[in-house]
Amino acid sequence: QVQLQESGPGLVKPSETLSLTCTVSGASVSSGDYYWSWIRQPPGKGLEWIGYIYNIGSTNYNPSLMSRVTISVDTSKNQFSLKLSSVTAADTAVYYCARNSGDSWGQGTLVSVSS
Amino acid sequence: EIVLTQSPGTLSLSPGERATLSCRASQSVSSSYLAWYQQKPGQAPRLLIYGASSRATGIPDRFSGSGSGTDFTLTISRLEPEDFVVYYCQQYGSSPYTFGQGTKLEIK
Numbered sequence: 536q537v538q539l540q541e542s543g544p545g546l547v548k549p550s551e552t553l554s555l556t557c558t559v560s561g562a563s564v565s566s567g568d569y570y571w572s573w574i575r576q577p578p579g580k581g582l583e584w585i586g587y588i589y590n591i592g593s594t595n596y597n598p599s600l601m602s603r604v605t606i607s608v609d610t611s612k613n614q615f616s617l618k619l620s621s622v623t624a625a626d627t628a629v630y631y632c633a634r635n636s637g638d639s640w641g642q643g644t645l646v647s648v649s650s
Numbered sequence: 651e652i653v654l655t656q657s658p659g660t661l662s663l664s665p666g667e668r669a670t671l672s673c674r675a676s677q678s679v680s681s682s683y684l685a686w687y688q689q690k691p692g693q694a695p696r697l698l699i700y701g702a703s704s705r706a707t708g709i710p711d712r713f714s715g716s717g718s719g720t721d722f723t724l725t726i727s728r729l730e731p732e733d734f735v736v737y738y739c740q741q742y743g744s745s746p747y748t749f750g751q752g753t754k755l756e757i758k
Binding site: 643 | 651685687693694695696697700706707738740742745746747748749750751752
């Protein structure tokens with residue numbers, strides 16, 4: 536059974552960089568079988584796909600966030616990470632990591648952007 | 651970008667009734683790469699349907715998906731009390747992947 540768990544700061548100041556990590560168990564992030572995604576959900580709103588990484592270094596990002604997003608993999612820890620730069624209050628959301636097949640998600644972590 | 655429009659926004663029904671949720675795409679969804687998710691309050695979305703009509707592992711057979719091209723439907727044949735939550739469709743055939751705005755199923 537594949538399990539994912541997000542971790543990272545719950546509060547980020549405006550203009551700074553949001554950094555989250557997803558730890559995966561039951562599957563290898565370095566396997567080419569799956570893509571590994573980040574999705575977010577502002578409080579009370581719908582879901583927004585941020586992007587995914589596959590084959591360790593290949594990425595695909597939502598154009599609306601592309602200039603600020605970086606997704607990377609740490610194979611030694613079986614983790615993948617999200618960095619979102621120059622954050623504003625509009626980036627306040629629950630951030631989920633998930634396997635691209637949609638059948639495995641982390642529980643989500645709320646990140647608030649506030650001074 | 652493919653825009654997904656779900657209707658209705660809110661659906662009021664009673665337990666035991668049949669629910670029909672719609673998801674319409676602004677352009678054809680490649681290879682029927684359309685999924686449906688259920689989201690309960692405070693939880694991550696749960697995959698119900700993928701490939702427009704294939705049930706995910708462990709999903710009861712009262713949930714079914716259909717459609718192709720630009721029009722897709724999620725049907726819940728006999729509503730159980732735990733089904734009254736929010737449902738999202740998602741297309742994953744064309745980047746950027748996109749979600750519908752959601753349909754809330756409420757008890758009448």
